[in-house]
Every structure is written in structure tokens, then in C-alpha cells.
Amino acid sequence: MSVMVSPFDAHRDRTSEKYTAYPADVLPMFVAEMDSVPAEPIRDALVRAVTNGDTGYVGHTRVLPEVFADFAGRRWGWEVDPDLVRTTTDVSVAAVEVLRRVIAPGDQVVVMPPVYPPFWDYVREAGGTVTEVPLLPPAGDPDPYDTTAGWRMDLDGIAAALAAGARTVLLCNPHNPLGLVHARESLVALARLAAAWDAVVVSDEIHAPLTHADAVFTPFLTCGPEAVEHGVALTSASKAWNLAGTKCALMVGASDRARGWFDGLPVEVVERTGILGYTASVAAFRDGEPWLASLLAELAANRRVLAEELGTALPGAGYRQPQASYLAWLDLRALPWGDEPARLLVDRAKVALSNGRDFGRQGTGHARLNFGCSEETLREGLARLSAAR
Known part of the structure; x- marks a missing residue:
């Protein structure tokens, strides 16, 4: 069917x-x-919640962080600590609020066009300024039977931007609009650059569950100790299970530094998580x-x-x-x-x-x-x- x-x-x-x-x-x-x-498990969970009147403010539970940690372990071998997971309305809000914690007003944030259009807006809303370091395209004319693997980050360009004062990189992995799954070696190199300049990588990984069979998705936070110390991942069930309107996303850290950023978030960032989005996300990651x-x-x-x-x-x-x-x-x-x-x-x-x-x-x-x-x-x-x- x-x-x-x-x-x-x-x-x-x-x-x-x-x-x-x-x-x-x-x-x-x-x-x-x-x-x-x-997906039937999501539909059934939402129907049950609405039927039972469970449509109030989101509760303070570990259910979704634990379910996501199980999913990430099965799917990618990623060991997520549920205590370092926070929720909010969507990845857009997550990006803005995390950026607000890691940049000062006017700071440069690297983005890599062509990229999801709101990335520019996230940076401006958080008080930063955009520094563009475009992706490097594949050589030669495109063959429709090739994949987007030939695209790659301009690591030299990112290093130059960090040397010029940028202290944050807003990463899209998999990269929208290309569908590029960044190679592990590129992500490791990016993490080492971040460590060298004491920068932060904020990695939007919302498309990760939609990785095709001829590619391997690598969560940024699995790319070595530098990524652990200098990274935050943002994700959601919304793209893979078509749940954007239910409003729930996750912010994932792997270090005490990330815990500090999360603990500094305004209380309302988490409180605005949609309870139906939370319910749907649990069903998606657990049974979807x-x-x-x-x-x-x-x-x-x-x-x-x-x-x-x-x-x-x-x-x-x-x-x-x-x-x-x-x-x-x-x-x-x-x-x-x-x-x-x-x-x-x-x-x-x-x-x-x-x-x-x-x-x-x-x-x-x-x-x-x-x-x-x-x-x-x-x-x-x-x-x-x-x-x-």
C-alpha cells in the first residue's frame, strides 16, 4: 500500500x-x-490523545528523549544521553535559541549556500551576522544517475572565516536543498576547525531519517571529542513522518558545555513544545x-x-x-x-x-x-x- x-x-x-x-x-x-x-502508530496516538482530552501543556517527562536515544542508537549507532536532550516547538526555534546562547550580538555565523532559506533569518533573529562560505560543487556536467556526493564543504573557506572572526557554523546535514549527506571525514575536519578556533557547530539534522540506502548519515556529535565539546544537534520527527504542524523538535548535546547552554534557555523555549507534537514524536521514533x-x-x-x-x-x-x-x-x-x-x-x-x-x-x-x-x-x-x- x-x-x-x-x-x-x-x-x-x-x-x-x-x-x-x-x-x-x-x-x-x-x-x-x-x-x-x-503512519498508523502516530495516527492512533494522536486520536487517543484528542479523544482523552490530552491536549494541554506539555508535561515534564523523559519519554521522548529516551525514545529518541533508542532510535538514534538503532539507526546510527549514536549514543545519546537523554539528560542532554531538550524539546521545543520546531527546529527553526531550536536554531534561533541555541544561537542566542552561543553568540554575542553581531557575531559572524557561517552558512553554506545554497541552503535552506530561513538560515539567514535564524542568524539575524539571534542577533548575529551571516558569513557565507558556499559549498563546493562537483566537477563536470551533472549526470542524473550520480548522487549529490560530489558536493562538499569548503573547509579552507570555513577556516578563513573562523580566522576572520566567525565563531559559529550553522551546518545543514543532510543538506537542504541538495540532499547531500556530508562525509564523515568532512565532519571530523569541521569539528577540528571548531576546536582550533573555539567555535560552535550547530547542526540541523532534521532530514537524517530520510537518508537513502546508498548513503550513510553521520551525526555530527559522533565525530570525535572535538564535535562533542563544540557541537549541538537539532532534529525532529517532523520531516520524515510529515508532522511539521504538530510542533516538536529536539536539541541534543553531548557535553557539560552544551548542558550549560540548555540550562540557560528561557523556560518558555521548552514549555512551548506542542503536546500533540511530543505525542506524535514518541510514536514516530518508537513505532514508526x-x-x-x-x-x-x-x-x-x-x-x-x-x-x-x-x-x-x-x-x-x-x-x-x-x-x-x-x-x-x-x-x-x-x-x-x-x-x-x-x-x-x-x-x-x-x-x-x-x-x-x-x-x-x-x-x-x-x-x-x-x-x-x-x-x-x-x-x-x-x-x-x-x-x-
């Missing part, structure tokens, strides 16, 4: 941004939300892996469809299969759609994609396509884009 539904069916019942931002005749393939049905396996199989099939069909549908378009998640980074500069093709294609193709420029200057002429949908939907999207040439 497929975990995906038709977006046109979803339009009739759902009120989230994905299904209300555009008219019903536009295929929504932009925001990182899937056309999925809920069979559903996740089915999802990953469908996403892998869609990833292959893009590799096989994109060249025919859009000759000249560039694409490498993501190593994680359901987001495809499309290089559309060879097509006659200008610097911001997503803006044009909403009207011309009736397909909504994410605008590449929002991910940084490196996104000029690019767009991000969400293939967290049925294969039928994906093929319809490709047909519409092809007809718009």
Missing part, C-alpha cells in the same frame, strides 16, 4: 500551506511537506520505522524516475539524485525560463516549485522540486513542465 495520496484529493481536506498557497489547479511541489498518509521503510522505498523509486525521465522531459536540465530526503535540486539554466524559473512556471506549467534564488545566489536559474508524492503525481509534474518549454 502506498503511503502517498493524490494532491488533488488532499486539496479537498487539508488546510496546510502546501494545499492552500496556490489555486487547486496548480500542482504543489514546493514546500517540504509530503502528500503522505499518517516500518512506515518509514515503506516511505523510503517510494522515494527511492521517484528518485529513479527523475533520473530516467528528466532528460527527456527537460533537455539540458541538470540534476543529481539526492542522498537524502525528497527534494530535487534542478539546474534549469539551459532552459528559456530566466533566473527565477519557479516564478514563471506557476502560471505557464501550473506547477509550483521552490525558487532557487531563495537558497542563495548560487540558486540563480535553479528550482527545488518536492518528489514526496505518488509516482503518478511526479510524472504529471514532469509532463506539465515539459509542455511549458
Whole structure:
């Protein structure tokens, strides 16, 4: 049984941004939300909570930290200390609040475009200034059967930024919009740079459970003593199990230093965790892996469809299969759609994609396509884009 539904069916019942931002005749393939049905354990847990009236303020329990620690151990061999896990509403809030603990006003924070657009906003909201150190692209023309593994961090550029005064690196791993799973050796090198400059690495790992079978995700906090002392990880069940609206994320540390940062958080940062998000997250990390396996199989099939069909549908378009998640980074500069093709294609193709420029200057002429949908939907999207040439 497929975990995906038709977006046109979803339009009739759902009120989230994905299904209300555009008219019903536009295929929504932009925001990182899937056309999925809920995993049964999560659905049952939420129904039970609502039926029982368990919809108040979140309680002070260790259940989610312990369940996540078990999941991280099974999935990645990561030994998480539940006492060094805190919750809050979402990874966006987690990023801002952790940055507020580790930077002073005006401090430089390294980001690596093309990257998730709110990263710039996180830094500004926390009182910092952004220093861009773009990722290094693979050499040669993109082969759709390659993965994004050829992309890599510019470690020399990060070292130069730290030497110039930056004291924090905001890492995205797996990296949105590329679906790049950073290699362990790169993460170890980053941790050593952080130690050399007494910097902090804040690692957004929300897409980690969506890592595909041909890649290996490495949690930053497992990358040696330097990472333990200088790192914080942020994660959530929201991306892998499509739970963004339930509002729960985790901040994970591995050192007394991190404990100090967490203990310095305003009480309300934790208190604002959504109780339904907490409930759903416990169910996801404890009982949601069979559903996740089915999802990953469908996403892998869609990833292959893009590799096989994109060249025919859009000759000249560039694409490498993501190593994680359901987001495809499309290089559309060879097509006659200008610097911001997503803006044009909403009207011309009736397909909504994410605008590449929002991910940084490196996104000029690019767009991000969400293939967290049925294969039928994906093929319809490709047909519409092809007809718009």
C-alpha cells in the first residue's frame, strides 16, 4: 500500500500551506511537506490523545528523549544521553535559541549556500551576522544517475572565516536543498576547525531519517571529542513522518558545555513544545520505522524516475539524485525560463516549485522540486513542465 495520496484529493481536506498557497489547479511541489498518509502508530496516538482530552501543556517527562536515544542508537549507532536532550516547538526555534546562547550580538555565523532559506533569518533573529562560505560543487556536467556526493564543504573557506572572526557554523546535514549527506571525514575536519578556533557547530539534522540506502548519515556529535565539546544537534520527527504542524523538535548535546547552554534557555523555549507534537514524536521514533521503510522505498523509486525521465522531459536540465530526503535540486539554466524559473512556471506549467534564488545566489536559474508524492503525481509534474518549454 502506498503511503502517498493524490494532491488533488488532499486539496479537498487539508488546510496546510502546501494545499492552500496556490489555486487547486496548480500542482504543489514546493514546500517540504509530503502528500503522505499518517503512519498508523502516530495516527492512533494522536486520536487517543484528542479523544482523552490530552491536549494541554506539555508535561515534564523523559519519554521522548529516551525514545529518541533508542532510535538514534538503532539507526546510527549514536549514543545519546537523554539528560542532554531538550524539546521545543520546531527546529527553526531550536536554531534561533541555541544561537542566542552561543553568540554575542553581531557575531559572524557561517552558512553554506545554497541552503535552506530561513538560515539567514535564524542568524539575524539571534542577533548575529551571516558569513557565507558556499559549498563546493562537483566537477563536470551533472549526470542524473550520480548522487549529490560530489558536493562538499569548503573547509579552507570555513577556516578563513573562523580566522576572520566567525565563531559559529550553522551546518545543514543532510543538506537542504541538495540532499547531500556530508562525509564523515568532512565532519571530523569541521569539528577540528571548531576546536582550533573555539567555535560552535550547530547542526540541523532534521532530514537524517530520510537518508537513502546508498548513503550513510553521520551525526555530527559522533565525530570525535572535538564535535562533542563544540557541537549541538537539532532534529525532529517532523520531516520524515510529515508532522511539521504538530510542533516538536529536539536539541541534543553531548557535553557539560552544551548542558550549560540548555540550562540557560528561557523556560518558555521548552514549555512551548506542542503536546500533540511530543505525542506524535514518541510514536514516530518508537513505532514508526516500518512506515518509514515503506516511505523510503517510494522515494527511492521517484528518485529513479527523475533520473530516467528528466532528460527527456527537460533537455539540458541538470540534476543529481539526492542522498537524502525528497527534494530535487534542478539546474534549469539551459532552459528559456530566466533566473527565477519557479516564478514563471506557476502560471505557464501550473506547477509550483521552490525558487532557487531563495537558497542563495548560487540558486540563480535553479528550482527545488518536492518528489514526496505518488509516482503518478511526479510524472504529471514532469509532463506539465515539459509542455511549458
